[in-house]
Amino acid sequence: MASIASSSSTLSTCLLLHSPTPQLGRRRMRPNFVRIMPTRSCLDDTSSLLTAAQYTVDTYVKSGMVVGLGSGHASGMAIQHLGRQLHRGNLKDIVGIPTSVASASEAAKAGIPLITYQGSSQIDFAFDDADGVEEGTFVTIIGRRKLQSEESIIQEKSILNAADKLAFIIEESQYKGGLEGSIPVLIQSLNWLATAEEIDDMFLGDAEVWRRASIGQAGPLGGDFPLVTREGHNVLDVIFTSPIPSLTEVAKILDKVDGVIDHGVISKIPCTVVIASPNGFNVLEKLTADIVGY
Structure with a gap:
């Protein structure tokens, strides 16, 4: 064995870009179009991530939804914003399903009503952080963060897969081909x-x-x-x-x-990626799978 180790800015443009088409063994990539909606503003990294988190809540969460609440820095900011929107009356009748102990704690402090995930739970929308999103395919890595013993990557992944719509909130460096x-x-x-x-x-x-x-x-x-x-x-x-x-x-x-x-590899389509960058944030949406056999 070798080693056992270890924006408030308005949307300015809407583009259609062809995704990469690398060869994967005896498989090929079907042309798939990803919608990119760039926003532009002069923000530091923290501000742009906050704006991306707020955009995600304001755009995709509607009154009456059951929402999967992700884990991580960006998700924490989204949970806080969701709580404020509930408190102001801009959203009503929201129920959250936390993906971790940390997200449950954050949601409780934000005043978001919670229910426990069951295998048959209906989830309208979920958001989460990601450790990396593969460019073009939107295949994602989760679970690198330090886990408490009562936490579960299996539950987090199950909640994301169960959601009708899913968005990852990430930084620009986390979206690329050839993830490390x-x-x-x-x-x-x-x-x-x-x-x-x-x-x-x-x-x-x-x-x-x-x-x-x-x-x-x-x-x-x-x-x-x-x-x-x-x-x-x-x-x-x-x-x-x-x-x-x-x-x-x-x-x-x-x-x-x-x-x-x-x-910790998850492939969920349709999927949205909200990417924070020094210039603001970009929104990429993938609506269909793109790997087919010969």
Whole structure:
């Protein structure tokens, strides 16, 4: 085994751009059009992310909706803005479904009524942060943030997949082709090392595999206190040492490994990405899937 490691600005333009068409084995990319609506303003990174979060709530959340409440800095700002809109009477009868303990706490402080997610829950719209969104495909990585033991990547992913409409609120650097860094993988705790070794062999030379620790420093074996999720799973961080050519192909490989329960790769279409940048923010929408066989 190699290593077990670890705007308020108005919309000014509406463009149609052809998405990239890389070859993926014996698959090809069908031409797919992404609507980009750039806004322009002189904002610092924090202000532009706040404006993007507020835009997401004001544009996509309507009275009477059940809303999936994401986790992370941008989602926190969106939750706060949603609470203010409820308090002012601009929105009514909103119910939130939090994706994490942190988002539940933020929503409670903002005065948003909450319900617990069930497998049959109807979710009209959800927003979330993302660790990275693959350019063109909109395939997304979530789950890199530090988890509390009672939190669940599985629940977060389930809520996002259950939503009729989904938006990710990210910074400009997080939207690109050839994403880098780690992908979290949930595995069975029993015989976890065999699963980690198999994943390491699958990506030999391209990634390192570390078991995530609950406290202290991460290490190849997760330290003396490996993280155990509320479902009883360990988390492996598959850390890619070079840009990832295709998140879709990585997800397919992981899905075939014995002991893998789930992972932080999500592909949800239709999907909207609200991208904060120093010039304001851009809104990209993908309405149809674009990978087809020969």
